[in-house]
Amino acid sequence: MTPRFDDLIHAPTRLSLVSLLAATDWADFKFLRDSLEMSDSALSKQLATLEEAGYVEIRKSFVAKRPRTSVKLSDRGHEAFAGHVAALQEIVARAGLAVLPDQVS
Numbered sequence: 001m002t003p004r005f006d007d008l009i010h011a012p013t014r015l016s017l018v019s020l021l022a023a024t025d026w027a028d029f030k031f032l033r034d035s036l037e038m039s040d041s042a043l044s045k046q047l048a049t050l051e052e053a054g055y056v057e058i059r060k061s062f063v064a065k066r067p068r069t070s071v072k073l074s075d076r077g078h079e080a081f082a083g084h085v086a087a088l089q090e091i092v093a094r095a096g097l098a099v100l101p102d103q104v105s
Helices: 012-024 029-036 042-051 075-094
Strands: 026-028 056-063 068-071
Touching: 012 026, 012 029, 012 042, 012 068, 012 075, 026 029, 029 042, 042 056, 068 075
Parallel strands: none
Antiparallel strands: 026 068, 056 068
């Protein structure tokens, strides 16, 4: 994985969303919305942006006649997120700081 700052992921809302997705396999829309404390429309907009970039896969289905939307970080999304995190770690390291607050440089 090559460190690469990703402007698309770096936006605070998308960074929170992608980091949550990186820790899961498939996540329900409702879980994401509630975890991130977002409105349906705001989350939909962010997911559409990430889907357009190829960073997420969106699956729509029905459960007991109710629509259910599930989201998964794609392989490309995982690579972009890992590269972005590595780039952030390099930026922090250049300042002589530890990545985690309890680490000593």
